Amino acid sequence: MTTLFINIKELLQVREQTPHFLAGDEMKTLPVLKNAFLRIEDDLIKDYGVMEDLTDSTADVTIDAEGKTILPTWIDSHTHIVYAGNREQEFVDRINGLSYEEIFNRGGGILNSAKKLQQISESDLFEESKKRLEEVMLQGTGALEIKSGYGLTLEAELKMLRVIKKLKETYPVAIKSTFLGAHAFPAEYKDNHEAYIDLICNEMIPAVAQENLADYIDAFLETGYFSVAETEKIMQTGLQYGLRSKIHVNQFTAIGGIKSCVENNALSVDHLEVVTDEDIEVLKNSKTMPVALPTCSYFISIPYTPARKMLNAGLPLALASDFNPGTTPSGNMNFVVATACIKMKMTPEEAINAATINAAYAMDLLESYGSVTKGKKASFIITQPLSSYYQIPYAFGSNLIESVYLNGKKWS
Ligand SMILES: N=CN[C@@H](CCC(=O)O)C(=O)O
Numbered sequence: 001m002t003t004l005f006i007n008i009k010e011l012l013q014v015r016e017q018t019p020h021f022l023a024g025d026e027m028k029t030l031p032v033l034k035n036a037f038l039r040i041e042d043d044l045i046k047d048y049g050v051m052e053d054l055t056d057s058t059a060d061v062t063i064d065a066e067g068k069t070i071l072p073t074w075i076d077s078h079t080h081i082v083y084a085g086n087r088e089q090e091f092v093d094r095i096n097g098l099s100y101e102e103i104f105n106r107g108g109g110i111l112n113s114a115k116k117l118q119q120i121s122e123s124d125l126f127e128e129s130k131k132r133l134e135e136v137m138l139q140g141t142g143a144l145e146i147k148s149g150y151g152l153t154l155e156a157e158l159k160m161l162r163v164i165k166k167l168k169e170t171y172p173v174a175i176k177s178t179f180l181g182a183h184a185f186p187a188e189y190k191d192n193h194e195a196y197i198d199l200i201c202n203e204m205i206p207a208v209a210q211e212n213l214a215d216y217i218d219a220f221l222e223t224g225y226f227s228v229a230e231t232e233k234i235m236q237t238g239l240q241y242g243l244r245s246k247i248h249v250n251q252f253t254a255i256g257g258i259k260s261c262v263e264n265n266a267l268s269v270d271h272l273e274v275v276t277d278e279d280i281e282v283l284k285n286s287k288t289m290p291v292a293l294p295t296c297s298y299f300i301s302i303p304y305t306p307a308r309k310m311l312n313a314g315l316p317l318a319l320a321s322d323f324n325p326g327t328t329p330s331g332n333m334n335f336v337v338a339t340a341c342i343k344m345k346m347t348p349e350e351a352i353n354a355a356t357i358n359a360a361y362a363m364d365l366l367e368s369y370g371s372v373t374k375g376k377k378a379s380f381i382i383t384q385p386l387s388s389y390y391q392i393p394y395a396f397g398s399n400l401i402e403s404v405y406l407n408g409k410k411w412s
Pocket residue numbers: 109110113220248251296322324325326327328
């Protein structure tokens with residue numbers, strides 16, 4: 001089945017060849033075709049060009065996109081959308097003056113979510129999680145990574161990962177799964193970290209690999225959570241089982257974690273609200289993608305990733321939502337892109353590149369997602385009529401999406 005979209009006001013992120021990823025000044029350019037057409041066949045992009053070059057207008061269906069913008073769906077390379085219940089009480093506690101750290105030290109935070117997750121059935125967890133997935137699909141997300149990490153026991157971690165697998169089998173989005181057993185130390189291991197690291201490395205990772213439930217491995221490398229040495233052990237054990245790492249690091253403190261992640265060939269380092277000059281140096285010329293999560297900074301009022309400093313130093317940057325019950329109860333990538341522009345001073349071009357091309361790199365999906373390229377998946381957003389794509393971050397509170405196509409089919 002062939003569908004032809006004609007008279008597209010702006011067709012964004014059009015690339016004959018996909019770059020490896022975009023870094024520094026390369027991120028300033030967003031290739032745009034004005035007054036364009038786009039032809040898709042089944043689930044793939046077949047052709048595109050400017051209207052005056054459209055010689056063959058045969059198609060099973062033709063859709064007039066006059067005044068509208070078409071862009072690839074967002075790629076959200078860092079989420080925790082599989083969780084139970086919510087943490088709205090902690091939200092109010094923070095308004096009343098408690099910090100994220102104080103809430104965690106009182107047994108809240110990740111351990112609060114773990115308690116709820118351990119109690120919920122797998123089918124109820126699927127039902128709760130699928131609502132969030134359907135919501136972000138309507139908001140234009142066409143591929144996402146989902147982490148475990150609220151189980152913190154072998155059984156509960158496997159429950160989360162099986163739910164992720166079922167979501168993957170049920171919906172027309174690309175999903176990558178990450179094992180995050182090292183999200184926090186359960187209370188019973190508070191004074192015996194070594195035993196929990198052993199449990200992760202000797203029992204959890206082998207069991208996850210045995211059922212083929214994860215693509216990547218993660219840890220919360222942070223003061224008060226997992227040390228550099230503990231995270232290294234987890235990254236290295238993961239590699240033995242074919243799991244490359246994507247690590248939570250430098251959210252609150254810089255303790256040498258980024259260097260260790262780069263040395264252990266991490267695919268991405270995520271959060272980076274605190275970034276030192278040394279961190280920037282080690283990321284230069286590495287294959288590790290830095291990932292910023294600006295709506296986490298927004299929600300819990302912590303510094304934003306210093307994007308300008310990083311881009312000016314020639315680094316690449318990806319953007320993701322971090323959708324989770326504690327620090328970012330939203331997976332709206334339109335708002336992520338807007339927040340990156342408004343608060344991190346990224347230009348619209350840089351932010352869109354960061355949420356498409358570079359985000360696809362951060363979850364090994366560049367071959368099939370992230371740009372309008374022949375042979376890639378026909379997953380894209382059609383906007384309402386816009387004066388220009390600048391509206392996407394500018395009108396940050398408006399829903400500008402008219403429809404979303406996922407793998408060649410109209411989803412909404
Ligand atoms: N910082 C670590 N993990 C999650 C949030 C965990 C939570 O509070 O539930 C994050 O990326 O922000």
